Amino acid sequence: MADNVRFPVPDIVRRRAEVEGLPGRDWLASLDDNLHELEHDWGLTIGQAIAGGSTAFVAEVVDTAGQISVIKVSTPGSAIGRREAEVLTAAGGKGYVQLLRHDPARHAMLLERLGAPLHEFDMPYRDKIDILCGTLLEAWMPVPSGAAYTTGVDKANSLAMAILERWQQLGRPCSQAVLDTALMYCRDRAAAWRPENAVLAHGDPHPANILEVPETDGRRWKFIDPDGLAIEPAYDLGVLLRAWHEGIAGRHAHDIARSHARHLTSRTQVPAEAIWQWGYIERLSTGLHLMELGEMEQGQAFLTVAEALTQPEGH
The missing domain is CATH 3.90.1200.10 (Aminoglycoside phosphotransferase (APH), C-terminal lobe)
Structure with missing residues (x-):
């Protein structure tokens, strides 16, 4: 891992990405830059990865108004066959976590912060x-x-x-x-x-x-x-x-x-x-x-x- 990486990837997420082959390895290589860009584009400060998932980088974020939410950037393989963002958009927060922002090209979602599972x-x-x-x-x-x-x-x-x-x-x-x-x-x-x-x-x-x-x-x-x-x-x-x-x-x-x-x-x-x-x-x-x-x-x-x-x- 490079010394200048700001957002270390949990081992379980790294292993999942590597199993996905070239798309997963490319995702790992570009993740730090993508997170920096999302901070700028969405006006956020992204914290360190939190435990829980195995197929995405997930972290708490703070916006310029001090509001805390969660960013999720999924590995490309984990998104295949799933319509997560579409379901969350259709739900509008009813029964599901609220989707606040979505960047399909970077497999990134900004979600409301919830409590314990x-x-x-x-x-x-x-x-x-x-x-x-x-x-x-x-x-x-x-x-x-x-x-x-x-x-x-x-x-x-x-x-x-x-x-x-x-x-x-x-x-x-x-x-x-x-x-x-x-x-x-x-x-x-x-x-x-x-x-x-x-x-x-x-x-x-x-x-x-x-x-x-x-x-x-x-x-x-x-x-x-x-x-x-x-x-x-x-x-x-x-x-x-x-x-x-x-x-x-x-x-x-x-x-x-x-x-x-x-x-x-x-x-x-x-x-x-x-x-x-x-x-x-x-x-x-x-x-x-x-x-x-x-x-x-x-x-x-x-x-x-x-x-x-x-x-x-x-x-």
Whole structure:
């Protein structure tokens, strides 16, 4: 690293950029100059990078009036297939962090400053689920016309392909029955997609992607880092269901997991079967992805639950 670099890049962000090849290396080489230019163009003083993300340089900034906000400059590869700025613009601060300024050429966004993420709060996962559901109800909106968002068909088909490929590459770490169930559910969700039933969904609404609104004492929350999908609301709820492992073991594992899906329905009025299917797909996909990244124990935990859910109810 050069001695005159003013904005050191966190190691995890640097590694992500380097994995992206030449575009990522170019991004690293030009980042310091881009941040200097953004300071000038937007009238800001940029602080040092803050922890939390792995695909962007994120730091607090102060403008000439003394107002504090957050700048985010994403790696070029992390922006592919995502419509973060478009979702934030469409939301206008409702359910999502407020987008204050955007420079697409430099993958830069100026965002309102929020508080701590939900995953840092010591509370039962069920309570976090209720916060997430309430904020999703605020955040979901009609799909804007004229934009080519990833659809429910696209998402189901891409997940099916990724699951099959990773299952084979990892040496078939779960049973054929688990794989077949997930692929069946992918076909079901693709067939069920209808544009009139789609919302502009977050795409990855886990507890690290929702932050407390300052000075509201946990009463208001907003999402960050949306992918932006034109998909049924059940997909976002399936993402919540995939990590709800509590109590899912033994003879009644299936019944307990089904009760979790029904709880999500009780909070949102979204049909439980669609939530169940997306949750199962996401659980297997996430487990395989974690194992692919070398997180074998964490990934296996997802697969173990998927195995339990594939058994007949009550067995």
